[in-house]
Amino acid sequence: MEQQVFEKMVARFNTEMPEYCPITYSMKIIGSKWKIPILWKLMLDDGQHYNHLKRMVGNITNTMLTKSLRELEENKLVYRHDDKTVPPSVTYHLTDLGKELIYTMNGLFDWGQKIHNSN
Template sequence: MEQQVFETKVNRFNKEMPEYCPVTYSMQIIGSKWKIPILWKLMLEDGQHYNHLKRKVGNITNTMLTKSLRELEADKLLERHDDQTVPPSVTYHLTDLGKELVYTMEGLFDWGQKIHNTK
């Protein structure tokens, strides 16, 4: 990135900074170890069942998956759909707000790919 472009962006952040830091606020919502992998897997394949999502995320405990899913639901990034069947069938879906993160994820994807390719 050119220095001038960098400075323009940083100046915008300084000029438009509200009383709270939007980056810190965003990280409070999605910044735990497991939330971005959960959101990423739901972006790739929406409407996943709990166990399928657990396998896709990998190495996450039931406690952490449940906690993360509840927090993401409380923050309105995903919805839990219970089909009211026996045995229970629950699927998780991104909300429109959760889908908006695709732009952020694309930036992280591109940045990660660039860094990986330079090593």
């Protein structure tokens, strides 16, 4: 990135900075270790059952998956669909707000590829 572009972006952040920090606020919502991987897996394959999502994310405990899903629901990024069947069938889906993170994920994807390929 050119220094001028960087400085222009930093100037924008300084000029438009509200009383709260948008980055800090965003990280409060999606900043835990597991939330971005959960959102990423739902972007790749929406409508997952709990156990399948757990396998897709990998190495996450039931406690952390449940906690993360509940927090993502509270922040309206994910919704839980209960089919009201016996046995219970519940799937997790991205909301429209959750789907808006595709632009952020795209940037992280490209950045991750770039730094991985340069190593």
